Amino acid sequence: MTTQFSFQVSTRCSQTKARAGVFHTPHGAVETPRFMPVGTLANVKTVTPTQLQETGAQMVLANTYHLHLQPGERIVEKAGGLHQFMRWNQPILTDSGGFQVFSLSEMRQITDDGVIFRSPHDGQMINLTPERSIQIQNALGADVIMAFDECPPYPASREEVEAATQRTYRWLERCISAHQRPDQALFGIVQGGVYPDLRAAAAEALAGLDLPGYAIGGVSVGEPPELIAKIVQATTPMLPVDKPRYLMGVGTYKEMAQAIASGMDLFDCVIPTRLARHGAALVKGERWNLKNSQYREDFQPLDETCPCYTCQNFTRAYISHLVRSQEILAYTLLTIHNITELVRFTQKIREAIIGDRFTTEFAQWLS
Numbered sequence: 287m288t289t290q291f292s293f294q295v296s297t298r299c300s301q302t303k304a305r306a307g308v309f310h311t312p313h314g315a316v317e318t319p320r321f322m323p324v325g326t327l328a329n330v331k332t333v334t335p336t337q338l339q340e341t342g343a344q345m346v347l348a349n350t351y352h353l354h355l356q357p358g359e360r361i362v363e364k365a366g367g368l369h370q371f372m373r374w375n376q377p378i379l380t381d382s383g384g385f386q387v388f389s390l391s392e393m394r395q396i397t398d399d400g401v402i403f404r405s406p407h408d409g410q411m412i413n414l415t416p417e418r419s420i421q422i423q424n425a426l427g428a429d430v431i432m433a434f435d436e437c438p439p440y441p442a443s444r445e446e447v448e449a450a451t452q453r454t455y456r457w458l459e460r461c462i463s464a465h466q467r468p469d470q471a472l473f474g475i476v477q478g479g480v481y482p483d484l485r486a487a488a489a490e491a492l493a494g495l496d497l498p499g500y501a502i503g504g505v506s507v508g509e510p511p512e513l514i515a516k517i518v519q520a521t522t523p524m525l526p527v528d529k530p531r532y533l534m535g536v537g538t539y540k541e542m543a544q545a546i547a548s549g550m551d552l553f554d555c556v557i558p559t560r561l562a563r564h565g566a567a568l569v570k571g572e573r574w575n576l577k578n579s580q581y582r583e584d585f586q587p588l589d590e591t592c593p594c595y596t597c598q599n600f601t602r603a604y605i606s607h608l609v610r611s612q613e614i615l616a617y618t619l620l621t622i623h624n625i626t627e628l629v630r631f632t633q634k635i636r637e638a639i640i641g642d643r644f645t646t647e648f649a650q651w652l653s
């Protein structure tokens with residue numbers, strides 16, 4: 287089923303479980319470890335596909351929940367699929383919608399069958415099941431599609447988390463049965479909250495299903511950030527070494543570096559794009575608010591070492607002016623820089639793994 291997908295690990299770190307690899311998809315390769323920007327509604331907000339490509343982004347995310355509500359998968363299918371519709375000819379991953387229903391919609395009802403919720407668009411009741419999520423994702427046509435899972439909140443009791451984790455496994459079996467397209471890779475999602483033994487058991491069960499890739503979900507949902515590394519450490523030893531591993535919704539420097547050290551490969555997060563729309567830049571590991579008066583007469587680029595279009599052409603003073611004036615271009619320029627910054631962070635880690643310099647060069651993030 288997965289002839290169009292392969293994952294090759296080219297180098298393993300000698301000190302940690304970090305690895306550098308290449309994940310091949312029908313729309314091209316993804317070099318791992320790598321950060322993936324979020325394009326919820328079939329676009330990365332404020333940037334064109336050409337601008338996005340210049341950031342070094344390879345795979346981008348879109349969302350089943352949002353695209354089902356607007357414009358609906360039938361229209362995307364009619365357009366020739368997501369790649370053609372949004373004009374992104376590189377790899378795309380769609381999230382299954384489960385997590386978005388849980389976090390975004392009120393008045394939802396979860397049963398073993400699936401989730402019933404009220405559409406925020408027209409108030410109609412929508413029934414999202416594992417089968418329905420896969421049908422929608424098959425129609426959208428992304429390269430990687432995600433299993434429909436139940437992400438328990440934090441905090442949640444061990445019993446609640448155990449029940450959600452087992453339901454997620456039963457839903458995964460139904461996703462596998464419903465999945466129709468060999469040109470799409472279905473990734474399973476490990477849940478298990480902050481309980482290391484539930485994580486390990488879930489990962490072991492999923493590994494038995496021989497999927498083309500695995501994700502860790504249910505982190506970065508309000509738990510103390512120190513726990514993310516612990517959860518990842520409890521999970522990765524049970525996952526197959528020869529398949530890509532994706533840590534969902536995590537994209538901060540430290541959490542990515544530590545997860546990479548435990549053997550994770552792919553990351554996504556709304557932080558760089560959301561910060562940009564709030565007038566903030568990620569520079570050398572810090573968050574800068576460009577409205578701050580210190581930038582008014584600062585004629586340097588955001589980061590003199592950054593190769594992005596923004597840093598190659600514009601000054602902090604100019605971006606500060608645009609942010610103060612609420613000009614749309616401010617958000618475009620900051621989005622270009624912030625995505626470039628996080629993609630480049632993971633690219634630098636990849637190069638360090640290949641050169642066996644990961645633990646020395648990234649010591650500040652690994653401690």
Ligand code: PRF
Pocket residue numbers: 381382383384385386432433435437475502503504505506507534535536
């Ligand atoms: N499940 C799914 N998508 C997700 C998550 C999850 O647990 C998370 C949690 N960090 C982000 N996105 N399907």
Ligand code: ZN
Pocket residue numbers: 588589592593594595596597598622623624626
């Ligand atoms: Zn830049």
